Amino acid sequence: MAELLRVATAGSVDDGKSTLIGRLLYDTKSLFSDQLAAVERTSRERGDGYVDLALLTDGLRAEREQGITIDVAYRYFATPRRSFILADTPGHVQYTRNMVTGASTADLALLLVDARKGVVEQTRRHAFLASLLRVPHLVLCVNKMDLVDFDRDVFEKVKEEFRHFAAKLEIVDVTTIPVSALGGDNVVSRSPSTPWYDGSSLLHHLEELHFASDRNLIDVRFPVQWVVRPRSEDLPDYRGYAGQIAGGVLKPGDDVIVLPSGLTTRVAGIDTYDGPVDEAFPPMSVTVRLEDDLDVSRGDMIARPNNQPTVGQDLNLMVSWMVDAPLRRRARIGVKHTTRSVRAMVTEVCYRVDIDTLHRDETVETLGLNDIGRIALRTTSPLCYDPYRRNRGTGSVLLIDESSGATLGAGMVL
Amino acid sequence: MPVTGYELTHLQMLEAEAIHIFREVAAEFERPALLFSGGKDSIVMLRVAEKAFWPARLPFPLLHIDTGHNFDEVLAFRDHRAAELGARLVVGSVQAAIDRGELTEDTRPGASRNQLQTPVLLDTIADHRFDAVFGGARRDEEKARAKERVYSFRDEFGQWDPKNQRPELWSLYNGRHRPGEHIRVFPLSNWTELDIWRYIAQERLEIPSIYYAHRRDVVERDGMIVAVTPLTPPRPGEAVVPRQIRYRTVGDVTCTGAVESVAATALEVIAEVAATRITERGATRADDRVSEAAMEDRKREGYF
Numbered sequence: 094m095a096e097l098l099r100v101a102t103a104g105s106v107d108d109g110k111s112t113l114i115g116r117l118l119y120d121t122k123s124l125f126s127d128q129l130a131a132v133e134r135t136s137r138e139r140g141d142g143y144v145d146l147a148l149l150t151d152g153l154r155a156e157r158e159q160g161i162t163i164d165v166a167y168r169y170f171a172t173p174r175r176s177f178i179l180a181d182t183p184g185h186v187q188y189t190r191n192m193v194t195g196a197s198t199a200d201l202a203l204l205l206v207d208a209r210k211g212v213v214e215q216t217r218r219h220a221f222l223a224s225l226l227r228v229p230h231l232v233l234c235v236n237k238m239d240l241v242d243f244d245r246d247v248f249e250k251v252k253e254e255f256r257h258f259a260a261k262l263e264i265v266d267v268t269t270i271p272v273s274a275l276g277g278d279n280v281v282s283r284s285p286s287t288p289w290y291d292g293s294s295l296l297h298h299l300e301e302l303h304f305a306s307d308r309n310l311i312d313v314r315f316p317v318q319w320v321v322r323p324r325s326e327d328l329p330d331y332r333g334y335a336g337q338i339a340g341g342v343l344k345p346g347d348d349v350i351v352l353p354s355g356l357t358t359r360v361a362g363i364d365t366y367d368g369p370v371d372e373a374f375p376p377m378s379v380t381v382r383l384e385d386d387l388d389v390s391r392g393d394m395i396a397r398p399n400n401q402p403t404v405g406q407d408l409n410l411m412v413s414w415m416v417d418a419p420l421r422r423r424a425r426i427g428v429k430h431t432t433r434s435v436r437a438m439v440t441e442v443c444y445r446v447d448i449d450t451l452h453r454d455e456t457v458e459t460l461g462l463n464d465i466g467r468i469a470l471r472t473t474s475p476l477c478y479d480p481y482r483r484n485r486g487t488g489s490v491l492l493i494d495e496s497s498g499a500t501l502g503a504g505m506v507l
Numbered sequence: 508m509p510v511t512g513y514e515l516t517h518l519q520m521l522e523a524e525a526i527h528i529f530r531e532v533a534a535e536f537e538r539p540a541l542l543f544s545g546g547k548d549s550i551v552m553l554r555v556a557e558k559a560f561w562p563a564r565l566p567f568p569l570l571h572i573d574t575g576h577n578f579d580e581v582l583a584f585r586d587h588r589a590a591e592l593g594a595r596l597v598v599g600s601v602q603a604a605i606d607r608g609e610l611t612e613d614t615r616p617g618a619s620r621n622q623l624q625t626p627v628l629l630d631t632i633a634d635h636r637f638d639a640v641f642g643g644a645r646r647d648e649e650k651a652r653a654k655e656r657v658y659s660f661r662d663e664f665g666q667w668d669p670k671n672q673r674p675e676l677w678s679l680y681n682g683r684h685r686p687g688e689h690i691r692v693f694p695l696s697n698w699t700e701l702d703i704w705r706y707i708a709q710e711r712l713e714i715p716s717i718y719y720a721h722r723r724d725v726v727e728r729d730g731m732i733v734a735v736t737p738l739t740p741p742r743p744g745e746a747v748v749p750r751q752i753r754y755r756t757v758g759d760v761t762c763t764g765a766v767e768s769v770a771a772t773a774l775e776v777i778a779e780v781a782a783t784r785i786t787e788r789g790a791t792r793a794d795d796r797v798s799e800a801a802m803e804d805r806k807r808e809g810y811f
Contacts, residue, residue, distance in 0.1 A: 097517035122781075164654045164672070167646045169699045176517040178697055190674055197676040305514050319530040323563035331562060337527045337678070342513065366558035374513045378526035378559070391534055415674055429679055432534070491679045498683025500673040 098299060101180045101199035101228065103192050103219045108205045109236045113274035114168065114181060117296065120281045123170035165195050174300045189448070189463035190415040192219060193503055196226035197489070200304045205234045208241045208271070212254045218448050220255070224262035225411065225465065225505070227482060229307040231259075231267045234295060239273040243286040261451060263482075270295055308375045309484045313341030313349070314402060315395040316431035316477075316487070321380050333364055333380035334389055339431065339486035340479075341397070342374045343381070351387060352394045352477045353404050358385040375486070392433035394477035394487075402477045402487055407440075408470045410490065410504035411481075412460060418501075419459035420468065420492075426501060427493035428472060431486065436473045436495065443467040460502075467507070481505035518706055522555055525694035527678055528657060529559035532639050532692050533566050535682040539639040539692075540597065540632075543569040545577075545585035546757045547714050548643030551706050552695055556641070557592065568595035570640065572628045574620040575602035576738055576759045584715045599631030619762035629665040632689060639682070641692045647699045657696050663687040700755075701780050708773035719776070720753045720768040731764035 104110035119129070168179040180195035182188065196202060202223035206216050216233075223231055233255055241247040252269040259267055270279055271287050272295060278284035281296045293301065318336040343349075347360045361382040363373045373379045381395065389395075396402060414420050424439045444453040445466035460466045481488030488506040493499070515523070532539050541556060543549045556565055569589050573582070589596040601623045604610045610623050632640060646653045656675050659667060673681055684690060695703075707714060724735040726745040732752055733739055738760050741747050752765035753776070770776040 096514065097520045164669070166650075166653045167697065168653065169647045169697070171699070171701070176699075176702075194674045194676050198678075305512070308513075310513055318527070319534050319560075321560060321563050325563075328562055335530055335559070337523060364562075366561040372513075376520060376523050376527075377515065378523040378530075380561075427683070429681060431679075432531075485677065489677045489679065491676065491681055493681055493683060498681070498685065500681045503674070503676045 096174075096305075097176050097178065098201065098302065098304060099178045099180070099199050100201045100203055100299065101182065101192075101195040101223070102203040102205075103182045103195070103222075104205045104215075108207050109274040110181075110205050113205065113234065113236065113272070113280065113295075114179065116274055116277055116280050117179075118168065118170050120277070121170045121172055121296070123168075165191050172296070172300055177299065189218075189222065189465070190413060192222050193226060193413040193415075196223055196228050197485075197503065199223075199226070199228045200307060201230040201232060201299070201302065202228040203232050203234065205236050205274075206251060206255075208235050208237045208247050208251060211251045212258060214449055216255070217258055220259060220262060220264065221448050221451065222465075224259075224264050225413075227263070227485060227505075229265060230302060230304065231264050232295065232298060233267065233269045234272045234274075235269060236272050236274050238271045238278060238287065239276050243271070243273075243278075243284075245287075245289045248287075248290075268292070268298060270298065309340040310342055310374055311340070312400050312402070312479065312484065313343050313347070313395070313397045314339040314479070314484060314487050315343060315381060316433070317389060317391055317393045317395065318432045319391060320389070331382075332386070333382050334395070335378070335380045336432065337378045338373050338375045340375060340484050341400075342372050343395075344372050345369075348398055349383070349395050350398045350401060351383075351389050352396060352401065353475045354388070354393070356385075356387050357398055358383045358387055360384070392431075394431065396477070402479045404475050404477050406472045406475050408437075408472065408476070408478065408490075408504075409443075409507040410468055410470060411507060412466055412468050412492065412502050412504045414460040414462060414464045414466070414502040416494075416499065416501050417462050419461050420464075420502065421459050425495065427495045428470065428476075428504075429491040429493060430476045430478060430489075433476060434493075435476065437470045439468055440471050441469040443469065468504075470504075478506050480507060518702060518709060521695075521698055521702060522558070522706075524678070524697065525552075525555045526559040528680070528692065528694040529556050529641070531680050532641070532682065533560070536639040536690075538635070538637050539567040539641065540570040540635065540637045541565070541567060541641040542571070542643065543585060543589070543596075544571055544757070545581040545588070545715055546643070547703055547707065547718055548645065548695060550588070550712055550714055551698075551703050551710075552641060552643040553588065553592075554706075554710055554712055555694060565592060565594050567641075568597050570597045570599070570631065570635075570637070572599045572624050572631065573601065574624055574759050575600065575605075576620050576761055578715070578717055578757055578760060580715045580717050581757050584713075597631065597635060599627045601627050604630070619759045621759055621762060625665070632665070638684065638689045639692055640689065641694060643695055644693045645698050645700070645703075646693075646696050655693065655696075657693055658682060659691040659693065660684065661689055661691060665689075667691075701777065704773055704777045704780055708777060712773075714773075715757065717754045717757060719771050720751050722749050723752055723765070724748070725750050725752060725765065732766065733764055734760070736760055 166181045170177050182191040182195040204219050235251045248271045272279045279294045283294050317334045321333040321335050323331050345360050345362050350357045361384045363370050364380040428435050428437045444455040445457045479487040490504040492502040604627050656672050658680050724747050725732050726741045753768040754765050770779045
């Protein structure tokens with residue numbers, strides 16, 4: 094059976110991203126003839142002179158009218174080997190929040206550059222955000238190779254330029270591919286126009302990428318989401334803790350500690366509708382039974398006694414701020430972390446990162462819309478967390494407006 | 508569940524994600540309900556819900572908005588499934604609302620009751636004070652849906668504001684809402700039509716017989732194959748012919764078209780779907796073909 098790979102892509106109107114996505118969808122038979130016909134019709138009516146594949150994803154009225162992409166669009170395509178979820182985000186400056194959103198769940202970030210222009214400000218910004226969100230793999234497509242006569246030197250120059258910049262970031266795995274989205278070169282199959290390129294086509298790379306080991310299979314983390322108590326005639330005393338494994342491999346018989354209370358017990362069994370399992374690992378949703386009758390409820394974290402997350406009330410976060418009203422010191426906000434919601438106060442705004450130069454501005458006192466920066470928080474009750482670099486699930490938080498309920502920003506534990 | 512090398516199939520990953528969503532909503536909302544029409548997406552959604560809370564029963568009722576124009580096979584299936592799960596079934600009736608004079612029906616030929624579902628749905632949600640309603644919509648169905656969140660907020664009029672959606676990051680869902688507001692939750696957002704069929708095959712799910720190939724008297728209308736029923740009689744000049752068909756979606760009888768098919772099992776449907784070149788709604792739903800933004804407009808008004 095196929096696996097599932099989540100890809101985030103970002104780019105501006107001119108770099109050929111829509112054409113590339115359209116080609117991936119069409120060549121994997123994930124784009125249907127009525128969708129293509131509708132796009133052709135609309136392009137003709139607008140007098141575009143070409144088939145604008147952005148119309149495939151730009152579904153909202155305002156987007157089509159203004160010819161812009163407003164929001165993250167999700168696209169689906171599949172090959173016999175893998176299924177893909179593509180989070181497609183617009184490339185405008187003001188939409189950092191969308192890129193952060195798309196990257197938060199991605200296994201791979203797909204960036205495009207125009208071979209004639211090379212690495213531009215937007216490329217650096219996208220690479221920085223992918224690195225910030227710790228997307229484990231990055232593919233840089235050097236597009237429009239047809240317009241530079243498939244010149245190897247042009248490709249190598251762009252590749253080197255990007256490598257130089259990426260060295261400053263924490264991106265583990267970078268692959269660079271010369272493509273022409275328009276002509277389909279190196280998109281689905283290797284192109285005869287680039288005999289000097291000995292790597293994979295884009296689709297082949299996406300199909301073959303090894304990403305199973307990106308998950309943390311070492312630190313057992315099980316945030317309790319829901320307590321299952323049937324209280325039925327045949328199961329009067331059943332008590333199970335339902336949740337999704339956020340890290341590690343949990344087995345029946347394992348010694349465990351329930352946090353923040355610190356009580357210890359053992360795993361009696363791990364249940365699913367399809368029968369008990371011998372091992373549970375991310376991202377399985379399971380129900381865990383414990384040997385002792387402890388007071389465990391939603392928001393608690395189950396871990397191993399010899400490998401525990403930090404339990405504390407003071408968090409240092411890198412934050413992506415997503416609303417107009419600025420983030421200030423002493424602001425009172427809501428925090429959602431795994432299955433636990435608490436209140437918190439911002440104790441410090443440390444610095445803002447200039448996402449073009451990576452320079453830290455320590456003179457700022459607030460963070461504004463689309464700013465990335467470091468803050469310190471104190472929560473009203475303890476959270477059980479890990480550094481984001483160690484675990485994306487137990488190292489991430491949502492910042493929430495207590496009165497309106499709006500999501501204000503996203504935070505990653507340092 | 509066979510487990511090798513700590514890897515899950517894509518269906519197992521989609522299922523795990525959907526189970527997580529069900530449990531989050533059950534934990535953070537007071538009065539959820541699950542829209543269950545007896546259609547294939549809601550059947551899959553219901554099975555995932557069952558898995559999320561097993562061995563306990565569903566902690567919320569099923570909800571159906573009956574247009575009065577449903578396929579008999581589908582209604583029978585709905586009742587059978589609810590009884591099997593011991594679940595409470597809440598039905599909002601469009602016919603009853605028309606009979607009470609609350610709604611006026613468009614009786615011109617070609618009109619459907621699709622528009623009338625929305626006020627009945629909103630009234631039923633308000634009457635029962637539901638604060639979260641699970642729906643089986645998928646993002647691959649339609650362009651407006653491709654941009655809708657898993658948690659889709661609706662104001663007191665049930666309206667969706669596409670430009671004012673909360674960003675959704677990681678698997679952290681923000682369910683804060685004010686009294687009178689509710690959310691629609693789409694646990695199958697990331698599933699495709701093919702995934703639905705694969706899951707039906709994998710889980711051996713029973714689905715209404717009209718999803719499989721059967722012979723029926725049909726007419727061809729605006730490029731769609733329409734069954735001849737008391738609600739959809741042939742129009743003058745239309746030739747009634749028996750054909751081997753199946754339905755890809757089952758909505759209102761009056762606006763749901765069929766496709767020619769010989770697929771008699773889920774696996775045969777999978778083979779057909781994998782080879783098909785037309786989207787499910789594009790082929791068979793007259794209600795989505797009205798304009799480029801038909802779905803967006805209906806959703807803004809409170810549609811699923």
